Amino acid sequence: MGQRILIVSNFFPPDTIGGAEIVAFRQARALATRGHTLTVLAGAQPSTRVPYGTLSFDVYEGIPVYRLALRSMDPNLNFHWPAAAARLRAVIKACDIQLVHFHNVVGMGANLISEAKAAAGRCLITLHDHWGFCFQQTRLRTDGTVCENHEECAQCRDHVKPTANVALPMRLRRDYVMWCLNQADRLLVPSSYLAFAYTQAGISATRMTVLSNGIELSLFPSTRKEPSPDGKVRFLWSGYLGEHKGIMILLHALEKLSEDETLRGRWQITIAGDGHLRSKVEAGLAALKLKDDARFVGRLPRTDLLDLLRGIDVMVLTSVWPENEPVTLLEAIASGTAQIATRIGGNVGLVENMKSGFLVPPGDVSELAGAMRGYIVDPALAAVHGNYNSDRRAGFDEVHTIDNLESILASIEIAAENSAQPVLPTEPVIQCGMAWPPTEVTTMLNRVHDHLLPGMTPRFIWHEWTDLATWRDTVLLWLWDSEPSERLFDNAMRRGIPVLAPVTDRTTALARHYGGVILYRTYLEALATLRILLSIPTLRTEFSACARASASSATALAPRELFSLRSGSLS
Numbered sequence: 001m002g003q004r005i006l007i008v009s010n011f012f013p014p015d016t017i018g019g020a021e022i023v024a025f026r027q028a029r030a031l032a033t034r035g036h037t038l039t040v041l042a043g044a045q046p047s048t049r050v051p052y053g054t055l056s057f058d059v060y061e062g063i064p065v066y067r068l069a070l071r072s073m074d075p076n077l078n079f080h081w082p083a084a085a086a087r088l089r090a091v092i093k094a095c096d097i098q099l100v101h102f103h104n105v106v107g108m109g110a111n112l113i114s115e116a117k118a119a120a121g122r123c124l125i126t127l128h129d130h131w132g133f134c135f136q137q138t139r140l141r142t143d144g145t146v147c148e149n150h151e152e153c154a155q156c157r158d159h160v161k162p163t164a165n166v167a168l169p170m171r172l173r174r175d176y177v178m179w180c181l182n183q184a185d186r187l188l189v190p191s192s193y194l195a196f197a198y199t200q201a202g203i204s205a206t207r208m209t210v211l212s213n214g215i216e217l218s219l220f221p222s223t224r225k226e227p228s229p230d231g232k233v234r235f236l237w238s239g240y241l242g243e244h245k246g247i248m249i250l251l252h253a254l255e256k257l258s259e260d261e262t263l264r265g266r267w268q269i270t271i272a273g274d275g276h277l278r279s280k281v282e283a284g285l286a287a288l289k290l291k292d293d294a295r296f297v298g299r300l301p302r303t304d305l306l307d308l309l310r311g312i313d314v315m316v317l318t319s320v321w322p323e324n325e326p327v328t329l330l331e332a333i334a335s336g337t338a339q340i341a342t343r344i345g346g347n348v349g350l351v352e353n354m355k356s357g358f359l360v361p362p363g364d365v366s367e368l369a370g371a372m373r374g375y376i377v378d379p380a381l382a383a384v385h386g387n388y389n390s391d392r393r394a395g396f397d398e399v400h401t402i403d404n405l406e407s408i409l410a411s412i413e414i415a416a417e418n419s420a421q422p423v424l425p426t427e428p429v430i431q432c433g434m435a436w437p438p439t440e441v442t443t444m445l446n447r448v449h450d451h452l453l454p455g456m457t458p459r460f461i462w463h464e465w466t467d468l469a470t471w472r473d474t475v476l477l478w479l480w481d482s483e484p485s486e487r488l489f490d491n492a493m494r495r496g497i498p499v500l501a502p503v504t505d506r507t508t509a510l511a512r513h514y515g516g517v518i519l520y521r522t523y524l525e526a527l528a529t530l531r532i533l534l535s536i537p538t539l540r541t542e543f544s545a546c547a548r549a550s551a552s553s554a555t556a557l558a559p560r561e562l563f564s565l566r567s568g569s570l571s
Contacts, residue, residue, distance in 0.1 A: 012042035214398030241275030246318030336390035515546025
């Protein structure tokens, strides 16, 4: 019997089509044909007619789609949106959803993950890039280099502003998103590279399954390629026109090729795509005066792009960021097209160097031009590499992907029916608040990994982002302002959670009435306390017992409304 599945993706065809959106649609359509009941909740661009937060409904190729006009894609706001969680709950209830499958949720909010887990009971996530630990999503630092330390988000930006009235250490955003990821029953990663990257960032390898997105082979006729009768080698570059895609590196390589008189008239490149560098690309091509050797066609419908692939000899991918499983390289394999790609990220798993194509160092103009020149002077080599791809294309058939995906869905369902769902990993959470933190707190939290013992770093999460699941994992409430909320204080006490607070007349008075309160005078004292509590679990247990006992005694004396179980706004 099929399952009632909700697929969540920040965009979905026919709007804003990228690799992740194509995968989300293909999987929804394939599962529907196998007897599952599919519904989609997707983000959409807001407009004057459809303001953000508006939920509309349509049917796309037989699949019901709820479209939520997004509030913002800005890193300050794109990871936590309570209103989106409310819409998710409504869709889950209205469609009697049994399982939620997330794709990209940037713009919708990572908080939807724990919300789905609570409302539907089961959820899994396909990770398409680095959004789970990098607010840039690309792993690129501001200087263009690839980040190798996932703890150093503050090197690119030291704070995040979830509201106009507060700026928080960037670490809190990273920790919250990573905590949300760990609420899913399973994480699917399309490449071994991305699995390794998330393992480095702190996700257990045992929670991840490498599952290629695959490619719809029926769209690509299985043909053997031969060198063109005119001897000309045809290249294709397709993608977003942005720095991370290395488009300017490509233009510099084309300049080198244009300077070689012996190659004139023996090659042609088509550049397809759109993006913020479009005007620079068009101007750069015009300046090179390549005439018929280079064509810029802008963004093409996918059907037109697939038609174009039939006459292409070599697909070129110049990304300087570590991509996951680029659709363009899968399309090259499916169409029997030779490949040139940068030796970074998931590209390495899709290009067999000197068999299916060439791998070149990212950002290296000379190596890129040299690889292209190799095909120009030996057109037969492009056919050899292309036909090698034809011979291995069956291994990337998305039918295998859907088979494996169904097996994973079934295993999650069986575990739920047997009341034997895997125990979710509990990461120690330190809730933080309340208001705008002092500069010292921001600096210390952004560098806290340098001061705590290895393997001991918890997740620091702002109190406004918490829900009941977050409270489950909370081991300490750290109040860093001089006038802490007594309601938040009491919520922690009732749960037996110790409180770390600065010495003030108010906190000193609270400490007299409650056990489990630890006061500090300087932020170095606070850091030392964190280190001690995290390294000595028995001490933390003792403080918890004191807090719970004190709260039990105080409950009989205090007004009932003081002890609200709510934590943060969920509206």
